[in-house]
Amino acid sequence: MDRAPGPSVRFKLTLSYAGFLMLAGVLLLAAVWVFLLRYVPERAMLINPDDRPTNGVFPVRSALLDVFAPRAAAVLAFLLVIGLVGGWLLAGRMLAPLTHITRATRTAAGGSLTHRIRLPGRDDEFRELADSFDAMLEQLEAHVAEQRRFAANASHELRTPLAVTKALLDVARTDPARDAVIDRLYAVNTRAIDLTEALLLLSRADQRSFTRERVDLSLLAEEATETLLPLAERCGVTVETSGDIAETAGSPALLLQLTTNLLHNAVVHNLPERGTVRMSTEVRPGTVVLTVENTGERVAPRLVATLTEPFRRGTERVHTDHAGVGLGLAIVARVIQAHDGTLTLAPRSGGGLRVTVELPAAPPHTVR
16 A cells, blocks of 8 residues: 655654653743742842841842743753653664564565564563564464465366376277276266365355354254265165254354265275264253264374365275265364364274364244
8 A cells, every 4th residue: 555655653752752851841940930930029129227238139030030031941952852862762762673573574475474573572562462473474374384285285186187087088089998988087077076066165164155044963964874874885884873953053055064074984984894983963051062983993193183184084094986085074174163163083992083073052042
């Protein structure tokens, strides 16, 4: 934004310091005049009854005023000089932290997010501003790094199906038996479409562009179970659902996607046979809870913290057509964040994972 140049804050503070000092001097001199000189008579009449000579001169108001006025002007001029010089130095010292903050702001605006102010000294308004700015830079740096990793991973994931599609099309041009090639091409194209839709859903969850409605998580769990039951049967996994009515406020489509993703991951990342998945809902004070736990291989605690990153598939345990595109838990985390909830991932002692989703409970119905 272009603005007309104006006086600096330091100059304004200097003028304000000098002005207040001059005002204090004027008030002091006025007090001397009002409370001292007003009691000095304008004329003096000396009476010497003993006819002895008088030593000295008795002061009168006009004489004192002639002496007082030049000294008062000199004092005011001295106060003005002291106010300007001292105010300039004092304002510079007081505004020195602001100079560091401005320099850091310009550095960050130039694209460098690694710089930190780390303003020394005791806590005050400037230190609080600097610490808040450093915290904001840390969040921005982490967010930018995450976005860069996401863009690189998305480019890599999209490049693979596109390259396979190109190769299959080249083969289909010369291969008379094109049915198998077409089927494979269809599968690759479906995967690319699923990945694109997942990216769009992830962006929608980040923008919070949805209307909040009353949603029952227990009904969403049943709907997700019915949808993925054929997949669970093919994988030899038993799905069990239980719990109470758990109503929250949010997007039915996003919350259904959340529930479906959790169940899909629990089914796919499970034992090769005789695996189980348990989904339950419960109501707690102020929150509703959805819990999904499954059997499976043991998960290292250090790996659990990275499962919500985009394009993470655990330890690459699953290499099937139903392994997904690596955005399942990333979408879950973003949907929960958009609904002001919390996500907790914990490995089970016997293997598998326990996922707990806590969302704010829907407000009670109002009866008219």
